[in-house]
Amino acid sequence: MTGFAEALKNAGDLASAQIAASLDGTQGPIREAMLYATTGGKGLRAFLVMESARLHGIEPQNAAPSAAAIEALHAYSLVHDDLPCMDDDDLRRGQPTVHRKWDDATAVLAGDALQTLAFELVTQTGCPDAARLRLITTLAQASGVRGMVGGQALDIAAETAAAPLTLAEISVLQAGKTGALIEWAATAGPHMAQADTCALGQYARDLGLAFQITDDILDVEGDAATVGKAVGKDAHAGKATFVSLLGLEGAKARAQTLVTSACDVLSAYGTQADTLREAAEFVVARKS
Amino acid sequence: MTGFAEALKNAGDLASAQIAASLDGTQGPIREAMLYATTGGKGLRAFLVMESARLHGIEPQNAAPSAAAIEALHAYSLVHDDLPCMDDDDLRRGQPTVHRKWDDATAVLAGDALQTLAFELVTQTGCPDAARLRLITTLAQASGVRGMVGGQALDIAAETAAAPLTLAEISVLQAGKTGALIEWAATAGPHMAQADTCALGQYARDLGLAFQITDDILDVEGDAATVGKAVGKDAHAGKATFVSLLGLEGAKARAQTLVTSACDVLSAYGTQADTLREAAEFVVARKS
Incomplete structure (x- = not known):
């Protein structure tokens, strides 16, 4: 494995283990669904x-609760986004959606409960x-x-809007x-270290925008089995x-420009940030 | 108005105003629904x-963000609990439910978004x-x-359970x-003042249990127009x-015992806690 692939796997495993540990002593279908939804990402x-x-310079065990928190929060957003009254998706990460x-x-x-757990976990981060x-x-x-839910609301509104969204709106x-x-x-x-986040x-x-552009490319070029969820939905819905x-070519070029920009902005961190640079390359090269 | 009735109204108004202020600058149906759901409680x-x-000894302006936070959190739980896939209720606080x-x-x-807002608001509480x-x-x-969502999950599980719940389970x-x-x-x-919460x-x-027992009494004795939501649902569902x-009489007696106990335990606060004692009396005397 490359340094990036290994770091990615380790971080995902660490987050899953921390979420599972935080649910120790609970039982029932909600717990099972929470674990299911935070596995396989x-x-x-x-x-x-x-x-x-x-x-x-933050030790892994001090950062781990925040890593678990953001995966719990992301998982909650997917579980609700997949609901019949929202995107109505049957497949996520190659498995049936929670509903x-x-x-x-x-x-x-x-x-x-995953959203609540995210806020509980983040309070356990080891920092001042x-x-x-x-x-x-x-x-x-x-x-x-003003953030994620705001974006989801715009997405839903776009489905019934008179005209397709512009590039600025998207x-x-x-x-x-x-x-x-x-x-x-x-x-x-940097927040944990009370350092500059600029x-x-x-x-x-840059990474987030490249990620979304690639999602749109996969919706056109990918196949459902590899991507792990339904494809062609956006084009079909107009x-x-x-x-x-x-x-397609313009989108690929734009994603690549963003990756270059994302890598360049890390110059102050030198080669220490090479794994983050690999991550940026991965985000646009991924097939799922 | 009694000291309690005035304090109740002031606290509710303060929480609503704080929630509305925190949504300044946002727009769209999610914002409108959030304001609607946090009004009239x-x-x-x-x-x-x-x-x-x-x-x-905490100043009102320092405590207000926590008051708004708990009302936002409570409102989120009601909005989701009323959904067709949950309790499927059409009426809440005498008005159509959000869905x-x-x-x-x-x-x-x-x-x-109301759950998220609750956590954002509580971070603004004025204390160390x-x-x-x-x-x-x-x-x-x-x-x-382990708390509210856990209780909701038990409630849903009870609907398909082979036997009705026991008193301990309820x-x-x-x-x-x-x-x-x-x-x-x-x-x-006491949390804000870093004092004993015992x-x-x-x-x-005691208050919470008296509150729920009274809810069950209102479901039998109340009429929907006064209660502000559907009644007779639990009995009808068995x-x-x-x-x-x-x-009915046993439940009323139990609620009254709990009120007495709740009032007694406040002895260390003397007459300063009379408004909280009035609240306990209100909780079992209310008609909605």
Whole structure:
């Protein structure tokens, strides 16, 4: 494995183990659904937490609760986003979605409890009280109506809008829906160390946008078995995407430009940040 | 108005105003649904925060963010609990439920964003960092799979269980579903002041149980117009309740015993706690 592939796997495993440990002593279908929903993901957000923490001299065991928190929060958003009244998806990470494997009520409650767990976990991060409060506040801002949920609301509104979204509108939507949590994850390390978040914030904004453009490309070029979820949905629904607005080649070129920019902005960290640079390359090269 | 009625109204108004202020600059149906869902409630939890804070010398403006937080969290739980896949209720506080006034997707997202907002608000409480972290941690514990969501899960499981729940099982269910947030609210003041939470914790456990028993009595004796939501649902569904297990008179007697106990445990606070004692009397005397 490359340094990146290994770091990604380790971070994902660490987050899953921490989530499982935090559910020790509970039982029932909500617990099972919570574990199911936090298993089998790429672990990209956990990886960004662990790497940004490493760059700022934070010990892995101190950063781990934040890595688990962001994976729990991301999982909650997927479980609710997949519901019949939302995107109505049957497949996620190559497996039945939570409401298909259990039922809608279990999916609503498991998602709710995963959001709560995220805030419980982040309070366990090993850093000064002021830094922990900053992590909690920024996590709430990134995931609320001004962040992720705001982006999801724009996405739903777009489905019934008179005209397809413009490039500017889609960029705002994406910055909320996908970008905000990725930025939180990549700036968690400097937050823990009470250091400047500027470079990693810019890295994350480029990375997040490249990630979403690649999602749109996979929706056109990918096959469901490899991607692990339904494809072709956006084109079929006539939704504006980065591909419909930039063309397939234009979208690929834009994603590559963003990767270059993301790598460049990490110059202050030198070769220490090479794993984050590999992550940026991975985000646009991935097939799922 | 009595001292209690005025304090209750003030606390509810304060929480609503704080929630509205925190949504300044946002727009769209999610925002509207969030405001709608946090309007017209009794404000009991906000009142408990403000009173327990007053008893511990915390200024109202310092406690207000926690009062708003618990009302936002309570509202999220109601919005999701009313969904068709959960309790499927059309009426709440005498008005159409969020999914009836908008749609299911808006209700899911508005509930999600209200939970996030609760954690954002609680971080703004005016108290030492360590006390704020304690408020956040205990709020997460009270609302997660070991608290409120755990109680909701038991409630849903009970609907398909082979036998009606026992008194012990219903008490556990209620302690999670209703009790945990009430206890958090009543102990928020001593948490802010980094003082002992024992007396107010016991008060809240008695109060919470009396509250739920009264809910079960209202489901039998109340009419929908006064109660503000559908009544007779539990009996119709054959669900075990405190009334089905204790009888109507037994349930009333038990609620009254709990009120007496709740009032007694506040002795250390003297007459300063009379408003909280009035609250306990109100909880069992209420008609909605």
